[in-house]
Amino acid sequence: MATMYNTSRGPTWDPMVVEIWPWDGDGPVGRLELSEKIEVTWADRGSGTVLIESPLTDLTRSLIPADGAMLVVVNLNGKRHVSSVVEAVPFAESDQIHDVRIRVATASPWSMLEGQLIPPVPDQPLSLQQSAEEFVLTGPVETVVKRLVQLGAARLGHPIQVQPDTGRGPTVTVRSRNDSVSDLVDKALAGTGYRLRLDAWLPGDGPVGDLPLTRPTIIADVQPYRRQPGLVWSARAEELEKWQLRHTRATATRMIVGDKGEKTAQKFVEVVADDEPGSPWARREGYTSASSDGDDLQQVGLDELAKTGPVVSADIAASPAAVWEFGSDGLYPRQYDVGDYASVELEGIGSIEQVITEVTATLTPVSLTVVPKVATPDTRERDLYSTVLDLDKRLGQQQRR
Template identity: 25%
Template sequence: MDGLRFVIYDKAGAFRRQFSGADAAADLLPNAISTATFTLDDDDPALPAVTAPGARCAVWFRGVERFRGAIHETPFEGPDGALTAHVQADIRKLWHWQGWQLPTAAVGAQAQAYRTYSGPAETVFKNALWENFTRLGVPWTVAPDQGRGLPTRAEFRMHPLADKLIPALTASDLIVTLAYPEGGGVVVDVRESKLVPGVLTVATGIPDSYSGNRIAATVTRVVVGGRGEGVEREFVQVRDTVRETDWGDIIEGFVDARNTDEGSDITVDGREALEEGAPRAAIATTLAETTRFQYGKTYVEGDRVHVRVGPVDTTQQISVAITEDADEGVVITPSIGELDVSADTDVQLANQVARLARGIRDRGRR
């Protein structure tokens, strides 16, 4: 069935109701909190299940469960009105749960400054989750580690897990997945982002209207300051010589890594800073569905597509918006674009505020 279907569970995971055909929408986002809404008449028999404390919802589309999460808000109007349910995907828990500096100890016995994880992005992600799932006593587990992704390091001192872990996964083209075994619980894994075959151009009829931007690099070489004080402090430099040659420019940056463990590879911090300051060439556009570009068949959210329009030639991740109503039926809007370099100033502001909030949380825990 080519429409949104909603399956309602109680807080313990027991099935309550399922239905389709409602006015509904879903935003499917990689490594972020996917959301959905659906609207029911205020006398619909599903309302008691939908509004029960702790009610949960699985969102299905084209025969596959796309995500599952909590019904966190249910605004309504009456009489003879309607109720709209808002669903947030369970990946939200990675922002709700923290990484403790000593997950095996009580909160009053945190006898070390930081808990540091290092290795490939997948390994760091799963080790940090496993230790803190165990601490919390929640029925969440992690799939076996395959060691995928770029080298990284994450240091926790009561930080939200997602703050430190998600950026490294995204940089490695790894996408978080959640599975729900029949026996209960949640299994967290990652999958590799697939590159959709071919190049999308205006001639293919897939890119719709678009806007783009090209931004030069903001850093080409980084000095990382490690442990020690004064003349005893450790310093290393990480350079992107190809970037300096391509752009004919040298831009220096500095990263403070004094809180790292003794013997840590602090060049990781330099490489991450170079990635953050890389030149950006982005296109913000919506994409039309065709037989060769179809959600659930040739791509899903988080996969990447090569787009060449105007002066921009770039590969970016895909996100998906789905709407369904009586007038328009089901409308699927895949989209791409690095939103921080798009023309959407509201999104730019939201991203800047999010980065600022992460920085404040980081400083507040030192």
């Protein structure tokens, strides 16, 4: 039986459209319907996913094997999510052995960056890698990130096209000796206020500049995080359920930096963080070394101290009014997206501004929910990322008719 969903835009039969496309095709082979659950995650720095629980049909059977032949394409309020299958599991339970179903997990284009490595001489044959100890790239963050993406995609033939470089952002340096493009991009972007957008182009879309596009392709661009006026939630407006802030001391406040010399020939300098606490109880030393003879040891130390400073993390549960919608089609008065700044006003603390780094939309036979997550994207180590806000925004309860 068809179901009407009540969304922020009003009643609709199709709040989220899911299609299956061939990787080299010019249109979908079918539309996925009557699934038990479809969970779609758009992510900033990291791989977005689609999780599908559905009956095994001719269409869902086309997702087997997990060889990249088929793509899952999701559209929600103008937001497109394109991903490839990483796991497909047909199964039947013991009490319903004739009811064959399938679970599918996919990964977004960021996962291609995770599978790309940058050797010391990335644009030459591997037999020539002994000519350099490591690959070093310095320049504006846009230039560096786009070059990394180009190198990685070219090595494996990934369907990624890069927008023209305009040289935006602060100067950064990355070094690689068979490191993944995803890790290098993450390090390059940290603290810059910029992000890597990986948007999907499909046959039927309009042209994108002078890029040669004929089949499903990812368009890479580097852009600053976006501010949305009025994207604020506060305790005073009763939009917060609970919250906490966690302050953690620095793991190192000064750094011993060694040059490239060996044993007794090695020289050292000490670099102290500008914001080292006045209390000696909080002082801590760390060690790092230069990676090449020409390195400025003072700068090496400062770069390392930037990774070891104090951390402030927050955990806030909110239930804001439904005045904002996840989307980009301009058909709702106020829309937010991954990569937007969001502010949360806390009593006794003030305003915390962080970035929407992830949005998960879940469609079931009874509801559609959208959960944006606001987190800290500028921490260099991903395991230090601190979630700042989980917003469980229910878009609609399904009514059966």
